[in-house]
Amino acid sequence: MSADRLSVYEAIRLRRDVRAEFTGEPVDEDTLWRILDAAHRAPSVGNSQPWDFVVVREPDTLRQFADHVAGKRVEFRDALPPERATTFEPIKIEGIVESGTGVVVGYDHDRGGPQVLGRATVHETGVYSTVLAIQNLWLAATAEGIGVGWVSFYDPEFLAELVGLPPGIRPVAWLCVGPVHEFQTVPDLERYGWRTGRPLSEAVHRETFGATGIATEPSTNIAATETIAP
Numbered sequence: 001m002s003a004d005r006l007s008v009y010e011a012i013r014l015r016r017d018v019r020a021e022f023t024g025e026p027v028d029e030d031t032l033w034r035i036l037d038a039a040h041r042a043p044s045v046g047n048s049q050p051w052d053f054v055v056v057r058e059p060d061t062l063r064q065f066a067d068h069v070a071g072k073r074v075e076f077r078d079a080l081p082p083e084r085a086t087t088f089e090p091i092k093i094e095g096i097v098e099s100g101t102g103v104v105v106g107y108d109h110d111r112g113g114p115q116v117l118g119r120a121t122v123h124e125t126g127v128y129s130t131v132l133a134i135q136n137l138w139l140a141a142t143a144e145g146i147g148v149g150w151v152s153f154y155d156p157e158f159l160a161e162l163v164g165l166p167p168g169i170r171p172v173a174w175l176c177v178g179p180v181h182e183f184q185t186v187p188d189l190e191r192y193g194w195r196t197g198r199p200l201s202e203a204v205h206r207e208t209f210g211a212t213g214i215a216t217e218p219s220t221n222i223a224a225t226e227t228i229a230p
């Protein structure tokens with residue numbers, strides 16, 4: 001394992017949704033396993049671990065999924081008002097073939113039996129757990145210099161059939177995973193003028209939701225300021 005892996009704050013700061021920066025080299029098996037191990041260590045409601053990971057490397061499967069996603073991209077673009085369609089057009093939304101590896105993350109609502117501790121009143125906690133596994137994977141990959149791109153332009157039924165998910169397991173994500181030549185410092189959707197982020201002070205509320213923000217934002221050491229090579 002690399003001696004110069006990043007601290008968790010550095011990984012959080014560096015992490016990007018990667019589409020165009022994959023080198024084309026596949027991620028090696030040992031690294032992939034460490035990343036999947038990080039995902040599998042995520043917290044989960046009732047310790048149910050409701051996730052599964054299908055690793056896809058077959059070029060024909062990657063191509064089939066990329067073609068499906070391309071169709072969904074066109075559908076989305078065609079439904080946009082003309083001005084938004086123009087902004088959207090140059091934005092790349094996936095690196096399915098270039099990354100060389102897809103990880104399909106499945107969610108099994110039945111995992112953990114009928115009485116999942118903590119899920120009785122909040123039905124979605126199983127899906128939340130699965131998404132936490134994805135975030136663990138994403139940060140671990142970043143620490144390894146491996147890019148991850150989340151693709152959600154798909155019909156769940158198509159993807160389930162493509163990778164043979166059994167009934168009851170639904171896909172939550174297709175993750176493009178592979179080495180990158182750099183991590184962008186600014187999210188693509190900001191760089192291309194689709195949507196910018198908002199400051200933390202707007203997201204933080206005190207005591208009640210109506211009381212937004214804080215008078216002055218304390219300084220943070222994890223703001224992205226420079227280009228960092230993996």
Ligand SMILES: Cc1cc2nc3c(=O)[nH]c(=O)nc-3n(C[C@H](O)[C@H](O)[C@H](O)COP(=O)(O)O)c2cc1C
Binds near residue numbers: 186
């Ligand atoms: C649930 C989810 C689905 C997403 N689906 C896509 C997608 O289909 N295509 C894409 O290019 N990015 C997708 N993204 C990535 C977001 O666009 C990205 O996280 C956001 O623009 C912020 O950029 P950053 O991740 O580089 O900080 C998705 C992210 C999440 C969390």
